[in-house]
Amino acid sequence: MCLAIPGKLVDVFDDHGLKMGRVDYAGTVNTACLEYVPEASAGEYVLVHAGFAISILDEQEAQKTLDLWDEMVEAAASEGMDIFGMPLDAQDHARGSTEELP
Amino acid sequence: MKYLDEFRDPDIARKILGEIRRVTTRPWVIMEICGGQTHSIIKNGIHQLLPDEIELVHGPGCPVCVTPLELIDRAVAIASKPGVIFTSFGDMLRVPGSRKDLFMVKSEGGDVRVVYSPLDAVKLARDNPDRHVVFFAVGFETTAPNNAMAVWQAHREGLDNFSVLVSHVLVPPAMSALLSSPNNRVQGYLAAGHVCTIMGWEEYEPIVEQFRVPVVVTGFEPVDILEGVLMVVTQLEQGISRVENQYSRAVRREGNMPARDLIRRVFEISDRKWRGIGSIPMSGFKLRAEFAAHDAELLFDAGAIQVDEPEICISGLVLQGLKKPYECPAFGKECTPMTPLGATMVSTEGACAAYHSYHRHQLVPDVTS
Amino acid sequence: MSLPELHTNGSTAPRSLAAENFAQCPLPITGHDTVQLGHGSGGKMTGDLISKLFLWAFENPVLARLDDSAVVSLGDSRLAISTDSFVVDPIFFPGGDIGELAVYGTVNDVAMSGALPVYISLAFILEEGLPLADLKRIVESIRRAAARANVTVVTGDTKVLNHGKGDKIFINTTGIGILEHDYDLSSRNLRPGDQLILSGGLAEHGMAILSRREGLEFETPIRSDTAPLIDLAQITLDVGGDDVRAMRDATRGGLAAVANEFAVASGIGIRLYESEIPVKPPVAGACEFLGFDPLHVANEGKMVVAAAGERAAEILEAIRKHPLGADAAIIGAVTSENAGMVSMQTRIGGWRIVDMMVGEQLPRIC
Numbered sequence: 001m002c003l004a005i006p007g008k009l010v011d012v013f014d015d016h017g018l019k020m021g022r023v024d025y026a027g028t029v030n031t032a033c034l035e036y037v038p039e040a041s042a043g044e045y046v047l048v049h050a051g052f053a054i055s056i057l058d059e060q061e062a063q064k065t066l067d068l069w070d071e072m073v074e075a076a077a078s079e080g081m082d083i084f085g086m087p088l089d090a091q092d093h094a095r096g097s098t099e100e101l102p
Numbered sequence: 103m104k105y106l107d108e109f110r111d112p113d114i115a116r117k118i119l120g121e122i123r124r125v126t127t128r129p130w131v132i133m134e135i136c137g138g139q140t141h142s143i144i145k146n147g148i149h150q151l152l153p154d155e156i157e158l159v160h161g162p163g164c165p166v167c168v169t170p171l172e173l174i175d176r177a178v179a180i181a182s183k184p185g186v187i188f189t190s191f192g193d194m195l196r197v198p199g200s201r202k203d204l205f206m207v208k209s210e211g212g213d214v215r216v217v218y219s220p221l222d223a224v225k226l227a228r229d230n231p232d233r234h235v236v237f238f239a240v241g242f243e244t245t246a247p248n249n250a251m252a253v254w255q256a257h258r259e260g261l262d263n264f265s266v267l268v269s270h271v272l273v274p275p276a277m278s279a280l281l282s283s284p285n286n287r288v289q290g291y292l293a294a295g296h297v298c299t300i301m302g303w304e305e306y307e308p309i310v311e312q313f314r315v316p317v318v319v320t321g322f323e324p325v326d327i328l329e330g331v332l333m334v335v336t337q338l339e340q341g342i343s344r345v346e347n348q349y350s351r352a353v354r355r356e357g358n359m360p361a362r363d364l365i366r367r368v369f370e371i372s373d374r375k376w377r378g379i380g381s382i383p384m385s386g387f388k389l390r391a392e393f394a395a396h397d398a399e400l401l402f403d404a405g406a407i408q409v410d411e412p413e414i415c416i417s418g419l420v421l422q423g424l425k426k427p428y429e430c431p432a433f434g435k436e437c438t439p440m441t442p443l444g445a446t447m448v449s450t451e452g453a454c455a456a457y458h459s460y461h462r463h464q465l466v467p468d469v470t471s
Numbered sequence: 472m473s474l475p476e477l478h479t480n481g482s483t484a485p486r487s488l489a490a491e492n493f494a495q496c497p498l499p500i501t502g503h504d505t506v507q508l509g510h511g512s513g514g515k516m517t518g519d520l521i522s523k524l525f526l527w528a529f530e531n532p533v534l535a536r537l538d539d540s541a542v543v544s545l546g547d548s549r550l551a552i553s554t555d556s557f558v559v560d561p562i563f564f565p566g567g568d569i570g571e572l573a574v575y576g577t578v579n580d581v582a583m584s585g586a587l588p589v590y591i592s593l594a595f596i597l598e599e600g601l602p603l604a605d606l607k608r609i610v611e612s613i614r615r616a617a618a619r620a621n622v623t624v625v626t627g628d629t630k631v632l633n634h635g636k637g638d639k640i641f642i643n644t645t646g647i648g649i650l651e652h653d654y655d656l657s658s659r660n661l662r663p664g665d666q667l668i669l670s671g672g673l674a675e676h677g678m679a680i681l682s683r684r685e686g687l688e689f690e691t692p693i694r695s696d697t698a699p700l701i702d703l704a705q706i707t708l709d710v711g712g713d714d715v716r717a718m719r720d721a722t723r724g725g726l727a728a729v730a731n732e733f734a735v736a737s738g739i740g741i742r743l744y745e746s747e748i749p750v751k752p753p754v755a756g757a758c759e760f761l762g763f764d765p766l767h768v769a770n771e772g773k774m775v776v777a778a779a780g781e782r783a784a785e786i787l788e789a790i791r792k793h794p795l796g797a798d799a800a801i802i803g804a805v806t807s808e809n810a811g812m813v814s815m816q817t818r819i820g821g822w823r824i825v826d827m828m829v830g831e832q833l834p835r836i837c
Contacts (some may be wrong), residue, residue: 002138002244002296003836004322005760006105016228018221018255025760026103027753028682028691033221036247036361045105047299047352048760050191050241050836051219052248054361055299055352057105062351065329069114072121103756112746115819147821165836192762192833209505218687218761218834226686245836324819439829440515460823 004049006057009034009042023048105351109323110146118328119151122335129155130338131287132331133280133423135273136294137164137452138322144456146324156335159287159423160456162276163294165241166193166449167421168376169269174199177238177267179404181207181214187230189223190238192216197448220252220266227256227264236398239266244296246270246387247361250368253389253396265398270387271374273297274305279382281313285424290334292320292327295349300365302357306345314343321349368393377445378418417444420453427454434458513723513769514828537736538657539580539719542650549650551586553577556643562605565679566694569642570612572771575699577646578620579720582704583774585656586648588620593644594628598637609640620699622646654708660716661737666783667803668776670703670796671696672749673726677768678757687761687834693753698772703796707776710789714779721773724827727766729775730803730813731827740809743825745817749798762835767828777805 007023012034014020019034023046030048034040037053046053108114134140140160143149149158162168178199181188188204195204195216208214213233217223220237227235239249249266256264273294280286293306298319306317316337320330330348337343347353365387374386389397414432419425427433427446437443439455446452509516526535533541540553557573578588593613597606617624675696682691704718716737719729726748734741750758750765758765772795778786783801790796803815813825 002136002242002294003762004244004296004299006103007756007760008104016255016259018251022690025753025756028678028689028693028757028760030218030689030760033219033248033251035251035364036358038360047296049244049296050248051221052251054244054247054296054358058351062105062108065325065348065351066108066111066114069117069325072117103752103759106759110818112819145823146817146819147823148819149821151819151821191836193835195833196829205507205509206503206505209507215686216833222686241836439826440519459826 002049004047004054006045006047007032009040009044009046009053011042012040021046021053023053106323109321109325111325115151115324115328118325118332122156122328122332123153125332125336125339126153126155127339129157130289130335131157131159131423132290132292132334133159133161133288134292134320134327135161135163135277136292136297137161137167137449138296139292139294139320139327140164140453141456142322142324143327144460147460148324148327152331156331158331159426160420160453161280161423162376162379162421163242163273164446164449164452165245165269165271166197167417167445167452168271168378169194169197169240169445170375170377171200172375173267173269174203175201176399176404178202178204178207180236180267180398180402181212182210183402185233187213187215187226187233187235188238189215189217189226189235191240193449194238194240197445198442220248221255224252224256224259224261224264227261228259231263234263234265236402237264237266238269240269242271242273242294242297243301243365244294244299246365246369247300247358250364253368253393254364256396257393262395265396265401266389267398268369268387268389269374270369271376272371272385272387274309275382275385276376276379277306278309278312279379279385280422281309281315283422285422288315288423290316290338291318292330292334293317293345295319295321295326295353298347298349298353298357300358300361302355303345303347303353304355310343310345316343317345319345319347319349319353321352376421378421415444417446417454420444420446427457430454508831509829512828512831513728514767516829517724518827536657536659537732538584540584540586540646540648542584542586551581551584551648551650552645553580553584554643554645555580556641558638558641559680560638561680561683562609562639564683564695565691566675567697567771568609568612569640570609571616572695572697573642573644574613574616574620574622575697575771576722577644578622578648579700579772579774581646581648582699582701583656583718583720584648584650585652585654585704585708585718586650587705588622588646588648588701590625591617591622591644591646592626593624594642595630596637596641596643597629597631598639599631599634601639606640616699620701652708654713654715656715656717658717658719658733658736661733661739661741661777661805662716663739663805663807664780665716665777665805666780666801667730667741667743667805668778668783668787668790669721669726669748669800669802670700670774670776670790671772671798672751672754673721673770673773674750674754674758674763674765674768676771677725678754678763680769681761682757689757691753691757693751693757696770696772698795700772700774700795702793703774703790706789706793706796707778707786711776711778711782711786714782715786716777716779718777719775721770721775723769725765725767725769726775726802727764727813727825728827730825733775733777734813735811737805738810740806740811741803741813742806742822743803743813743815745815747800747802749800763832766825767832780804
């Protein structure tokens with residue numbers, strides 16, 4: 001349920017008494033209702049579902065997740081292993097082969 | 103795209119998979135409640151990458167799938183009336199009622215339009231004062247504030263030519279109902295991240311308390327889903343159960359207060375019938391009496407609705423995680439996205455359609471050989 | 472594995488749920504009594520209409536090939552013929568209009584057979600009330616496009632419908648081209664070991680159109696990719712020769728439709744690599760918020776080449792030297808397994824089926 005996509009808030013305007021904004025999705029811009037993120041300001045990333053911003057994305061929280069796993073990937077790579085403990089050079093995918101699908 | 107690409111990173115995904123393999127010692131059954139997560143799991147092939155011990159079962163979290171057949175018939179009847187502009191999210195147009203779907207109404211001359219936002223439907227009402235605009239207000243808690251705002255705004259502007267046909271369902275009562283079932287197999291939940299964006303996760307604490315199952319609020323990208331699985335499995339392996347939040351970049355404990363507030367003002371909790379599951383007490387929203395003037399169900403007499411069901415379809419079992427789509431004898435044969443027998447095959451987010459679109463050829467030979 | 476035990480209609484219904492309402496399913500709608508939009512989407516419903524009605528009625532070996540254009544012999548010449556009707560809303564869109572679309576769409580179909588397009592016909596079905604200024608603008612656009620594609624408009628027709636009986640303007644064009652070589656290009660020719668080349672980013676035409684569609688408008692730098700593929704087709708054949716198996720422009724139904732047609736017609740499997748398929752960021756962004764899959768969205772200036780694996784890199788290099796092929800990539804391979812199906816290795820290393828769309832793609836909330 002509930003497709004929601006992150007985009008960058010470009011600006012804020014009023015439409016028939018509702019707080020609205022333009023949200024940028026990698027260069028494509030659409031409007032969204034901002035009534036549920038009243039504190040959102042231009043430059044922030046919001047999560048948009050069916051024309052409404054439903055949350056302001058927390059950059060620090062996002063980074064926390066990524067940093068944790070980045071460190072573990074680097075730690076494994078520094079030992080020449082992938083994360084399953086297999087040598088790194090063994091994991092290239094076999095392009096163009098006719099191998100059976102998994 | 104920021105906040106998407108990073109969470110689709112194959113290196114990080116592989117790292118989490120490694121951790122899942124490391125901590126898993128026994129078989130576990132985990133349900134992802136949300137159809138959006140089912141879609142992402144199948145679309146990214148996540149389920150095939152998990153260790154064999156972990157079985158993901160797909161929950162009833164697809165609003166298109168669980169909207170009762172009678173209500174689709176009602177929508178079809180209303181959309182067929184002269185003077186009506188019937189608006190809906192795109193998903194609902196293909197869902198078959200007992201005789202036709204909304205697409206057929208359109209091809210027969212009905213004014214059926216797809217909108218991206220419920221406010222687009224309000225705008226149509228504003229721009230067409232001589233017509234009556236009906237919006238098909240389906241969805242879970244995520245969509246409820248949007249639909250509430252449409253009603254609120256129409257009410258505020260005095261647009262008496264705008265109404266909504268409401269079919270709103272709530273996740274926690276369905277989770278409890280599934281866990282209460284004597285056939286329940288679910289040992290842990292990935293809770294629907296976007297629902298929790300609105301509602302927070304306080305509602306899950308009594309469920310964890312009562313049923314002792316881990317609940318992890320989870321996002322939708324591969325890294326999110328894998329991390330959610332890891333967090334559930336870690337709890338299961340340690341014999342603990344609590345609510346955790348994987349989707350912390352979007353979800354706060356209390357949810358979205360302004361959204362919850364408007365939901366409360368416009369809707370009240372009611373019993374709801376779920377297609378494929380049946381009636382679940384206090385599992386949905388209906389419009390409050392003060393908004394009766396915007397309630398399409400009261401405004402339009404759609405007549406008595408007769409409902410017939412094909413016997414072969416097991417979508418009810420699929421929705422409860424008791425059966426996988428390919429275990430249905432009709433799957434991929436009588437029942438395909440072009441000729442759906444059940445709602446789970448109709449919505450692109452339904453478990454059967456997701457399996458059919460993204461997963462058919464490994465599984466069909468398996469069950470037919 | 473044996474068939475699982477069948478449970479239906481409440482035989483295992485949990486008692487805590489209303490058993491009498493269990494396993495709710497709608498009646499099947501297995502067919503339609505009237506034509507639906509989906510019949511024109513280029514997906515499964517279109518395929519059904521073609522195979523069950525048109526092929527049945529007009530069965531002959533040329534038509535049965537179901538390639539983008541028919542290759543026929545006339546005297547000593549081998550000719551490619553293709554016809555196409557254009558209905559697009561809006562008629563003017565970012566990056567093009569219905570006029571140039573009508574030229575390029577048809578010459579591309581001719582070019583995909585390896586022929587050099589020479590002549591086109593031009594038939595207008597106009598709605599009463601269409602501003603003449605719009606028609607003039609469209610005709611000028613057709614003139615420019617025909618010059619760019621190096622084809623001559625040699626015959627035409629005009630009909631006018633009562634106001635409300637049509638939507639502004641429909642255009643039909645038929646193209647004729649000449650084949651100057653003996654290569655047999657067909658979607659039936661693919662074999663295991665072949666590779667697939669895509670000439671550039673996906674979904675630009677479809678999303679450009681959608682951005683101007685009434686009720687769904689959004690701001691985007693996306694422009695339709697409508698362009699003649701004649702040069703790219705000739706380059707491909709010059710370099711690849713008879714190691715080129717088939718060429719297809721990925722129009723309605725998108726890359727997914729082309730790949731599925733290849734897989735079914737040749738009785739082979741196709742495996743795509745998600746991470747190699749080019750999609751420009753604003754296109755990806757628009758697809759994300761509408762819930763569209765770029766693999767299913769229409770293109771009007773992108774071709775898919777299937778060629779022998781060992782020649783693919785060389786062909787790719789030549790295509791990339793042309794401005795229209797700058798973002799070309801090898802996006803998939805032909806396998807003997809999973810015949811008739813298209814699968815895709817996902818970015819994170821899983822895999823999935825890539826099916827044809829059933830009907831129109833629609834913005835979804837879930």
